[in-house]
Amino acid sequence: MSATLQDTDTALLAGTEAAVRAAGAVLRERFGQVVHHEGREDLMRALAANDDAALDILRPALTRLRPQARWVEDELDGGALPPGEWWVVDPAEGNVNHLHGLPEWAVTATLVRENRPVLTVVHLPLTDQTYTALTGAGARLDGRPLRVAPTADxxxxxxxxxxxxxxxxxxxxxxxxxxxxxxxxxxxxxxxxxxxxxxxxxxxxxxxxxxxxxxxxxxxxxxxxxxxxxxxxxxxxxxxxxxxxxxxxxxxxxxxxxxxxxxxxxx
Structure with missing residues (x-):
């Protein structure tokens, strides 16, 4: 990766983190009581309401950061992406946990370039923890470098x-x-x-x-x-x-x- 592109991606990572944290604050305000639903349609509406609340923040903010990057519309999609840059976003990762009053949920945004993730932000609003990674620059939790375990057995x-x-x-x-x-x-x-x-x-x-x-x-x-x-x-x-x-x-x-x-x- 060229120094210029690395600098650009570093700035993009900071902007992405700001957007993801802002979306997380919106979901944190919506979190609390268990959201009861009588059937699959009620459940899907509740899930979509959380997604939409976060996307109202994420979509315009990330589009301003990288106008040329396209947007993956369905977070459940798999497979390869067409060439170019894409935002792969999960506005409420663990959405079903959020609706059930469980704490294991997050907001994520990843910039994918030619089918390779180049930067990512994972924010946990309830604990105010933010994981970030940039290709070639390491992974961090709230700025502290991360390293996998030394376990050998x-x-x-x-x-x-x-x-x-x-x-x-x-x-x-x-x-x-x-x-x-x-x-x-x-x-x-x-x-x-x-x-x-x-x-x-x-x-x-x-x-x-x-x-x-x-x-x-x-x-x-x-x-x-x-x-x-x-x-x-x-x-x-x-x-x-x-x-x-x-x-x-x-x-x-x-x-x-x-x-x-x-x-x-x-x-």
Whole structure:
């Protein structure tokens, strides 16, 4: 990356952080009581209301920062993006947790250039913590550099996985279940919860040793993939091959447990 482009992306990261924090403040004001719903339509309306409240801040702010970057409209989409720059945003990552009064949710924004994440911001409004990463410049939590764990034994590892989306294909659900069983046999402790991004932030921070997921959306995985990579971790698919948004599995791990995690997930 040229020095000029690096400087531009550094400035973009600061502007992105400001926008994400502002959107997080709006969602924090909406957080509190459990939002009850009688059916799927009620649930979808409540989820959309949170998304729209955050997007009202994020879309104009990020468009001003990078007018030439296009916008991914559906945070549940996967696969490769067309050439150029794209904003991949999850206005309420862990939205269902927010509606249920649970604290595990965040606001994320990632700039993708030629299908590679170049900068990301993950903000946790309830704790006022902000994770950032810039390609080639490291990953940080509130400005403090992050590093993945030194763990070298999967048997001593805390690992995690997440449900990619509701109504997943049955074959994927069965694959998830089998992988959890395998990890329960080989790892020390297995955590299973949504959203993926918060697990990946914990991998980058050295709190969790590995995270895997089958299927998944770009907005779930791109922010954490950049955080983990810039914190010194390895990001592949579950078989150890290079991960891309087209991959049908995802693994982010501390280098010392990556090979063992691949072996476990490949059984």
């Amino acid at each position: 999967l048997g001593l590892a805390l690992v995690a996985t997440s449900q990619a989306r509701p109504d997943e294909d049955e074959s994927v659900v069965r694959r998830v279940g089998a992988s959890i069983t395998a990890m329960l046999l080989d790892a020390l402790v297995v955590r299973t919860a949504v959203p993926a991004t918060l697990h990946l932030a914990n991998v980058a921070a050295g709190r969790i040793d590995a995270f895997w997921q089958f299927a998944g959306a770009r907005a779930d995985l791109l922010p954490g993939a950049l955080l983990v990579t810039e914190a010194g971790g390895r990001v592949t698919d579950a078989q150890g091959r290079p991960w891309t948004p087209q991959s049908d599995s995802f693994l982010a791990a501390a280098p010392g447990v990556h090979t063992a995690a691949v072996t476990t997930l490949s059984r």
